[in-house]
Amino acid sequence: MQDEQPETTHEPDLASEELFASVYDELHGLARRQMSRQSAGHTLQATALVNEVYLKLSSRMKLAGEAAAWDSREHFLGLASRAMRSILVDHARKKGSQKRNAEGERVALDSAVNVVEASAGDILALDDALELLAKTDRRMASLVELCFFGGCSMEDAAKSLGMSTRTAQREWRLAKAKLRKELGDV
Amino acid sequence: MSPDRWTRVKQLFDQAVELPDGERQAFLEGECAAEPEVLAEVLELLASDREDDFLEHAKVAPSAVGQLFGDYRLLEELGSGGTGIVYRALQVSLDREVAIKVMPHHFALSEQRVKRFVREAKAAAGLRHTGIVQVFEVGSHEDSTGSHHYFSMELVPGHDLAREIELQLAGGGILGGGRGELYFRAVAAVVMSCAESLAHAHDAGVVHRDIKPNNIILEPDARPRIVDFGLAKDERLGSITITDKVEGTPHYMSPEQARAVKGKVDARTDVYSLGVVLYELLAFTKPFSGRTSKEVIDKIIVRDPKPLAKVAGDVPRDLRVICGKAMEKRASDRYASAAEFAADLGRYLRKEPILARRPSPLRLLARKAGRNRAVTAGVTAGAATVLAVLAFQSYQERMSLPLVRLTAELAEGGALGSVRISVVQLDEYTGEPLGESREVGATAGDGFRPGTGTWRIRAESDEGIRQDLIRNIRWEGPDLELGVRLWTGLPEQHEMVEFRPEPAPWENEQEGILVGYTNAAGDPDRERVIHLAPFALDVHEVSFGQYRRYLKESGAPRPAGWSSEVVDSIPDELPVMLVTLKEARAYAEWYGLRLPFSTELEYAGRGPSFARYPWGPDPEGGSANIEGYESVPGLDLADKVATYLLNVEPVDSRPEGDTPTGLHHMLGNVAELTESLVAPPDLMDWQSAEVKYSVVAGGTYTHGRRGGILPSMEILDFGGTLGSVSFGFRCARSLE
Numbered sequence: 001m002q003d004e005q006p007e008t009t010h011e012p013d014l015a016s017e018e019l020f021a022s023v024y025d026e027l028h029g030l031a032r033r034q035m036s037r038q039s040a041g042h043t044l045q046a047t048a049l050v051n052e053v054y055l056k057l058s059s060r061m062k063l064a065g066e067a068a069a070w071d072s073r074e075h076f077l078g079l080a081s082r083a084m085r086s087i088l089v090d091h092a093r094k095k096g097s098q099k100r101n102a103e104g105e106r107v108a109l110d111s112a113v114n115v116v117e118a119s120a121g122d123i124l125a126l127d128d129a130l131e132l133l134a135k136t137d138r139r140m141a142s143l144v145e146l147c148f149f150g151g152c153s154m155e156d157a158a159k160s161l162g163m164s165t166r167t168a169q170r171e172w173r174l175a176k177a178k179l180r181k182e183l184g185d186v
Numbered sequence: 187m188s189p190d191r192w193t194r195v196k197q198l199f200d201q202a203v204e205l206p207d208g209e210r211q212a213f214l215e216g217e218c219a220a221e222p223e224v225l226a227e228v229l230e231l232l233a234s235d236r237e238d239d240f241l242e243h244a245k246v247a248p249s250a251v252g253q254l255f256g257d258y259r260l261l262e263e264l265g266s267g268g269t270g271i272v273y274r275a276l277q278v279s280l281d282r283e284v285a286i287k288v289m290p291h292h293f294a295l296s297e298q299r300v301k302r303f304v305r306e307a308k309a310a311a312g313l314r315h316t317g318i319v320q321v322f323e324v325g326s327h328e329d330s331t332g333s334h335h336y337f338s339m340e341l342v343p344g345h346d347l348a349r350e351i352e353l354q355l356a357g358g359g360i361l362g363g364g365r366g367e368l369y370f371r372a373v374a375a376v377v378m379s380c381a382e383s384l385a386h387a388h389d390a391g392v393v394h395r396d397i398k399p400n401n402i403i404l405e406p407d408a409r410p411r412i413v414d415f416g417l418a419k420d421e422r423l424g425s426i427t428i429t430d431k432v433e434g435t436p437h438y439m440s441p442e443q444a445r446a447v448k449g450k451v452d453a454r455t456d457v458y459s460l461g462v463v464l465y466e467l468l469a470f471t472k473p474f475s476g477r478t479s480k481e482v483i484d485k486i487i488v489r490d491p492k493p494l495a496k497v498a499g500d501v502p503r504d505l506r507v508i509c510g511k512a513m514e515k516r517a518s519d520r521y522a523s524a525a526e527f528a529a530d531l532g533r534y535l536r537k538e539p540i541l542a543r544r545p546s547p548l549r550l551l552a553r554k555a556g557r558n559r560a561v562t563a564g565v566t567a568g569a570a571t572v573l574a575v576l577a578f579q580s581y582q583e584r585m586s587l588p589l590v591r592l593t594a595e596l597a598e599g600g601a602l603g604s605v606r607i608s609v610v611q612l613d614e615y616t617g618e619p620l621g622e623s624r625e626v627g628a629t630a631g632d633g634f635r636p637g638t639g640t641w642r643i644r645a646e647s648d649e650g651i652r653q654d655l656i657r658n659i660r661w662e663g664p665d666l667e668l669g670v671r672l673w674t675g676l677p678e679q680h681e682m683v684e685f686r687p688e689p690a691p692w693e694n695e696q697e698g699i700l701v702g703y704t705n706a707a708g709d710p711d712r713e714r715v716i717h718l719a720p721f722a723l724d725v726h727e728v729s730f731g732q733y734r735r736y737l738k739e740s741g742a743p744r745p746a747g748w749s750s751e752v753v754d755s756i757p758d759e760l761p762v763m764l765v766t767l768k769e770a771r772a773y774a775e776w777y778g779l780r781l782p783f784s785t786e787l788e789y790a791g792r793g794p795s796f797a798r799y800p801w802g803p804d805p806e807g808g809s810a811n812i813e814g815y816e817s818v819p820g821l822d823l824a825d826k827v828a829t830y831l832l833n834v835e836p837v838d839s840r841p842e843g844d845t846p847t848g849l850h851h852m853l854g855n856v857a858e859l860t861e862s863l864v865a866p867p868d869l870m871d872w873q874s875a876e877v878k879y880s881v882v883a884g885g886t887y888t889h890g891r892r893g894g895i896l897p898s899m900e901i902l903d904f905g906g907t908l909g910s911v912s913f914g915f916r917c918a919r920s921l922e
Contacts, residue, residue, distance in 0.1 A: 136189070136192050137192060137196075144241070147241070148241050170200050173203065173235065174196060174199050174200070174231065174235075176234075176235070176240055176241055177199070177231040177232070177234040177235040178231060178234070179241070180234040180240055181230055181231060181233075181234040
């Protein structure tokens with residue numbers, strides 16, 4: 001596939017982990033605030049949330065006179081998608097255990113998980129299947145993370161992964177088939 | 187799986203999906219005959235490859251700021267919801283700023299849906315009203331990610347009502363100055379304005395179906411503007427999955443939407459949803475809460491809302507009553523139109539008495555009894571909710587209300603100037619007006635669509651000569667061509683008595699007129715206090731002689747029930763019978779009259795003292811033709827007519843059975859057809875609210891003693907396709 005740039009990676013180094021944590025917190029808080037204002041069953045608008053966090057963190061750093069801690073918007077999207085996935089999966093796990101979030105947050109994230117599960121089935125199973133996919137094809141797993149959890153457009157996801165949009169579209173189609181197969185035809 | 191093998195699988199998959207289904211297997215078998223595992227893997231993946239919304243929920247249209255969508259340059263994202271992203275955009279050709287809403291492309295599924303989207307959008311684009319955000323254009327735009335459907339609309343400054351509620355909760359907002367009298371009045375004004383906008387849309391035959399705070403934008407001067415007219419349905423298509431979830435919020439769904447019943451969603455659905463918006467603006471909380479959509483939907487169907495008096499005790503009583511009326515479970519219990527909803531809010535704002543009434547304790551009790559059955563039904567319905575919601579989506583076609591056209595002439599001949607037409611919805615049983623009458627045009631006009639329910643259509647000439655037509659208009663019923671014959675005076679052959687029931691209508695809820703429509707058993711649940719407008723009633727039942735004269739004068743066809751010549755031998759002075767409701771109505775209208783409501787017969791028969799017999803409280807004080815029934819055995823028409831002849835009496839006979847006002851045979855002789863409709867008593871819960879039958883009032887000669895108390899009533903199949911040898915009628919007219 002000659003049309004591609006060399007694969008860029010965002011290996012979780014220390015700085016990146018810190019960054020991830022701040023994105024996670026920001027996203028979590030925003031999701032909670034947004035969702036608790038909405039009714040049960042309202043769509044989690046991943047795109048909107050991610051955009052808002054991006055703007056917020058950017059402007060905060062600009063105010064503090066810092067350079068953005070991420071290389072590019074694409075880099076940020078990768079972080080945010082991963083954070084979003086973690087938030088929802090963590091929440092789904094807690095639901096199974098006795099640990100509970102505060103009522104408002106629980107309701108909010110429940111409905112977000114519900115929305116995800118409406119189009120993907122059990123979110124924990126999806127998480128496992130994605131882990132498995134990452135072992136075979138990490139880039140394809142990242143694509144799913146970006147498109148599905150991060151709500152990225154195909155163009156943004158492609159840019160973030162350093163591939164062409166056409167390739168991303170092909171990969172996305174195969175990723176869906178692969179995950180559907182793993183998940184037992186949901 | 188080894189990386190190499192996976193690479194190989196990917197390569198083959200990518201190639202195979204480009205081929206037609208039928209060629210894939212052969213291609214793959216040729217390519218990897220020596221790699222059975224790869225072949226199996228690719229085949230399995232191909233089997234799992236299909237276009238649906240698996241993993242697609244979050245794929246909304248990509249942020250496209252800067253792009254050119256047809257004539258529109260997208261400038262800024264204004265917001266996004268489950269149904270698409272709204273941008274501020276520049277319409278290049280006109281150099282004006284507009285708002286443009288772009289559909290998420292996974293909604294743009296089948297061609298059929300796109301077609302419907304466009305059709306609906308065009309209907310919405312035809313609406314012009316200051317309270318409705320104008321839709322300019324519908325279009326689509328192709329780019330590398332597929333085709334995106336969009337529509338452009340007015341760019342309106344301000345924020346939506348959902349945001350306003352948030353601001354109010356935070357102590358801000360642009361309505362009122364903090365919670366209090368000013369705020370409640372501001373809320374009433376906003377909702378009234380919305381209701382007026384909806385009334386305009388309904389008159390044009392468009393129902394919004396998705397009224398909610400997010401779809402009402404409040405301009406900085408507090409003027410509300412409704413958005414997404416007629417589009418809501420299509421936007422939601424494709425976003426619903428077969429699970430317990432409905433995308434978007436179910437909180438503002440009407441019970442009939444929640445129950446997804448075919449043909450039942452009409453203008454009153456918007457009345458309900460706007461009622462919920464009013465509730466939320468007043469209470470800062472939604473009337474039904476639930477953790478899931480399904481829970482909310484189930485509650486909408488079976489539960490009463492959390493009482494406003496409890497949730498927000500500071501809300502003025504009139505506003506609570508208005509809100510309750512708009513949110514009634516049964517569409518027929520709500521305001522019949524958005525216009526009436528608006529009118530009542532207007533009365534509140536002008537500090538006039540409102541028309542909505544709190545349900546009486548008796549009715550609440552009856553409702554509760556009905557609800558128990560409903561709960562069982564609701565539980566079963568719950569399981570099917572999602573399928574039902576899907577069904578609801580496909581069933582909701584554009585609202586189809588019959589069109590009414592009127593022609594008018596002077597009965598006695600001569601030139602007629604213009605004739606004004608006004609309509610008012612009536613309670614389908616009592617005949618009470620449910621709001622203020624509104625002018626819908628002149629006879630030369632294009633026709634009008636009053637709405638569903640029972641309507642009084644009034645034609646009035648410049649000289650003040652008028653006639654009322656009563657029609658029950660049903661959803662998707664036939665269009666009506668009505669002819670009015672205006673009489674300058676009362677037709678000579680009709681002697682009438684006038685009634686002006688006191689107290690005056692609307693004066694005092696508690697001192698209205700008590701009526702009840704069951705017969706001798708007198709089920710108290712059916713009693714209610716009503717307010718009748720002045721009317722006049724025939725002294726006599728219409729006789730065969732009168733009816734025969736009418737047939738000759740009008741050239742109307744002989745009643746279908748008069749299928750034997752035996753009928754022609756019936757003497758002129760006996761009451762006419764074997765006529766249907768339609769035939770009786772045609773007779774009345776030929777003479778500029780109408781049929782009465784059963785409540786009018788009851789009031790005239792019982793009088794203000796609510797006597798059990800036309801002549802007073804004492805069964806022995808008079809008599810009615812309800813005794814001494816003799817029958818001729820046999821079922822054919824001649825036998826029935828023979829029985830009729832044996833028992834029935836001339837219309838002007840038996841003065842000892844008259845009411846104090848001199849009406850003959852209000853009890854007994856033939857029973858009388860009326861315009862009143864009721865749900866059959868054994869189906870009195872709201873689920874069957876749409877099944878209606880005509881009331882035949884007054885008791886008949888066949889009934890004997892047991893039917894000998896007023897009101898003595900029977901129920902006739904709606905529309906009365908057949909007459910009966912014991913059903914006749916008398917005429918009525920409305921007075922000033």
